[in-house]
Amino acid sequence: xxxxxxxSPSLSVQEGRISILNCDYTNSxxxxxxxxxxxxxxxxTFLISISSIKDKNEDGRFTVFLNKxxxxxxxxxxxxxxxxxxxxxxxxxxxxxxxxxxxxxxxLTVHP
Amino acid sequence: NAGVTQTPKFxxxxxxxxxxxxxxxxxxxxYMYWYRQDPGMGLRLIHYSVGEGTTAKGEVPDGYNxxxxxxxxxxxxxxxxxPSQTSVYFxxxxxxxxxxxxxxxxxxxxxxxx
Numbered sequence: 001x002x003x004x005x006x007x008s009p010s011l012s013v014q015e016g017r018i019s020i021l022n023c024d025y026t027n028s029x030x031x032x033x034x035x036x037x038x039x040x041x042x043x044x045t046f047l048i049s050i051s052s053i054k055d056k057n058e059d060g061r062f063t064v065f066l067n068k069x070x071x072x073x074x075x076x077x078x079x080x081x082x083x084x085x086x087x088x089x090x091x092x093x094x095x096x097x098x099x100x101x102x103x104x105x106x107x108l109t110v111h112p
Numbered sequence: 113n114a115g116v117t118q119t120p121k122f123x124x125x126x127x128x129x130x131x132x133x134x135x136x137x138x139x140x141x142x143y144m145y146w147y148r149q150d151p152g153m154g155l156r157l158i159h160y161s162v163g164e165g166t167t168a169k170g171e172v173p174d175g176y177n178x179x180x181x182x183x184x185x186x187x188x189x190x191x192x193x194x195p196s197q198t199s200v201y202f203x204x205x206x207x208x209x210x211x212x213x214x215x216x217x218x219x220x221x222x223x224x225x226x
Contacts, residue, residue: 009152032213043116043202043217044155089154093213097162098143098206099170100215102154 003027004092006103014111019077021106023090026071030094030101035064035075038087038105047088048075080110114138116218118203124224125193133188133221135203142208144186145170145215146178148199155202161186162208193225 005024013019023033031052036044050057050064050073057064063076077084087107091100119134135144142163147155157170161180175197177189186205190197200222204215 004154006154034213036217041220043204043219045217046214049214097160097168098208098213098215099145099157099160100155100213102147102156104152104154 001026002104003030004090004101004103006088006090006106008106009104010107010109012109012111013080015082016079019075019080019084019108019110021075021077021088021090021108023073023075023103024071025073025092027092027094027101028071030092032093033064033066033073034091034093034100035062036089036091036102037084038089044089077108080108082110082112084108085110116203116205116216118201118218118221120221121219122222124226125190126226127194129193130189130191131193131223132190133201133203133223135186135188135205135218136184137186137203137205137216138184139205139216140183141205141216142183143206144180145204145206146176146186146188147202147204148172149202149220150199158188158201193223195225197223198225199223 034049035047038044087105090103145160146158159178164183203218206215
């Protein structure tokens, strides 16, 4: 039972355009959501997060949107850069001890 | 600050062999976690610890044991390795203040069981 799903295994965009990565969840107890970025042969690194009391959070080129009624969140990257090419994981928390439930990941490729 | 480090980076085991993966963090974090990453499956929680001397099961604990004898170290053991345990293993740590859910990850250990 996959509680956090990223239905697009991959996404390809042109440099300078917008990248939109999507994530759906089923557990209504989740109240905090995070996006991680992962390069090959490295560990995931934290990118941006959002609490369930908000519907939007921005950090530079990265914006995360949360639609609680649809149990859906998205990550927007504007403008996309070749260095953004990586695997992006969404994660959710709502249980004790900060445990995270991760999606399967989306491979983003930004072409020059 | 080294952050989260993992030892070793790579390992090849034969079925039935045992090994221990070591995770160390220098951020004084209370919480530590072990994940495995498999293609198309994301990261799945194996075991976690909320403090020195405590451990708990995660989503996929079978075939693994853990110990947290010191706050800065979290060990993951495989007593009798199986090919199904071929994976990339990540350790992570986080604060316990309830204000931040961000976890800090190590670089990973790539394990192959033949």
